[in-house]
Amino acid sequence: MKILVIQQKMIGDVLTSSILFEALRQKYPNAHLDYLINTHTHPVVENNPFIDNFIFFTQIEENSKRKLFQFAKYIGTKNYDMVIDVYSKISSNIITLYSKAKTKISYYKPYSAFIYNHNIKRLSSTELDCGLAIVNRMQLLEPLNIEFKAIKPQIYLTDKELANSKLFLESHNISLKKPLYMISVLGSGATKTYPFEYMAQVIDQVAETTKGQILFNYIPNQEKDAKAIYDLCKPKTQNLIHFQVFGKSLREFLAITSHCNAIIGNEGGAINMAKALNVKTFAIFSPWIDKATWNIFEELGKNESVHLKDFKAELYSKKSEKELKPKANELYIAFKPHFFREKLNLFLEQTL
Template sequence: MKILIIQQKMIGDVLTSSMLFEALKAQHPNAELHYLINTHTFSVVEHNPFIDTIVFFTKEHESSKLALLKLAKSIRREHYDVVIDVYSKLSSNIISLFSGAKTKISYYKSYTSALYTHNIKRKPTATSTDGLAVEHRLQLLEPLEIHQTNATPKIYLTNQEIANSASILERNGIHLDQPLYMISVLGSGVNKTYPFKYMAKVIDSVIKTTKGQVLFNYIPNQATEARAIYELCKPEHQKNIHFDVFAKDLRGFLAITSHCDALIGNEGGAINMAKALGIKTFAIFSPWIDTETWGAVENSNHVNVHLKTYAPALYAGKADKEMKREALSLYKSFKPSYFIEKLQIFLNQTLADRPKLNI
């Protein structure tokens, strides 16, 4: 059996959908499994042992109808038995149509249902702690008689990547035998970024509670914003922040994060990647993001906070996404005092879980 899974666009989506490969291999160990993804998302599935071949969807495919058609024709020459279109947008509709696969699976949409042999209606509410983002993807396996109810995306690092990142940290004065925390200081946009002065208070609480070392997760073009948050932290805590220690690429970030006791900050791709590495997370959700989709998993290792929990009256009669245009004003209401105690409990647990050194 030869299967193609299509999941274009965002890194978080590509990572989440990658869990389907392990489930497929468990049921069909001899199946040949291919993954069609955007080039820039490759880092989160590199070295995944359950994926046999990566097919890249490039910027050229995105901008040129002719290039997209050529890709679709090349897909047809692969003679896939099954195509699972998780992305379910125009480009993947075309690829699925041209594939010639006997079994074509996607989510139900009235205007594309004729293209697929199986159209899956998404369940409205989560029935497990994994969240709807996971459960909806697992539904796509049901036509193949795979009825899995839970799964966890995983990122696979090599021993060399882990060793190299440890050396980088140590050369920069970071002690791996002491608490180390990665802070996701910025979201993917303004309406997903916790206010700077509030984030500084969160960082101050991390350092005060743990006496730990802190790294900032940001990319070079975000340095000005990240520096602004650093400057808002208490002067006595700034010495614990290794501001200039950050990875040059995504695999580097993943390897560095693997050495951290936890990743704390804005909910988003970094939080999901940390979870896939088995790292503890404390996620601050944007006021308009639905926690049931991306943050249902919550235990001592993974904690989520959302304004709706503390000020439900603001959401009366409204869906979270209706609040998107009010995100900035809602953020002002989402004061750190609401959840600082919860954060401190989480931090103390990370300290308790650190390996004990033999003296």
């Protein structure tokens, strides 16, 4: 049996959807399991023992309808028995349509329902600690009679990667015998980035409470913004920040993060990756994002998060993400660091 799982776009989505492979492998131990993803997301699922092969969806297919259809026809030559389309957008609809698979599963959408044998309606809430992102993905396996299991995403680092990252940190005068914190200083965009001044206050609190060594998570083209946040921190906090120490690749970032006591800051891919490395996390959610979907595997003292809605529920009165996103800036301004100062301090004490 050959099975294809499709999850394009974001790193966090690709990592979270990788849980399906563990469940599929348990059900079909001899099946050939392929994962169709965007090239840049591969590092978070590299070495996953449940995945046999990766198929990459590139910018070429992304930017050309002709190339997309050629790619879809290529998938049709692979003779898949089953396609599980987690992405569920136009491009993956087309790929699934051309796949020739007998069993096609995706989320229900009126315009694409005819393509799939099984159209699963997403749940809008759950009481399970694993979070909606996990629950809704596992729902896709129900037509295969695979019972729900709260599988946690995992990232698989090699011994060599761990050893090299340790040497790298030590070469920059960072002691692994002392507390070490990664700060997710920037989100994936302005609407997912806690205001710089507020973030500096959070970093000051981390420094004051832990006296720990601090790393910033950023990529070279974000250095200007990261430096702006650094400049807003107190001088004694700046003395604890190793600003120029960061991973040059995503795998390097993962290996460095694995040595940290915790990661703190903007909710997003970095937080989800840290969870998959079993590193403690404290996430600050963008005020327009639905926390219930992405606060996966919340656990007091281990994986915690805060959202403006926790403190100012009256601002939300039945408004959708689409309605809230244009107001992200004013909502962020209302999301004062002092709202969660005590909660963050209690969390930091658990990391020492």
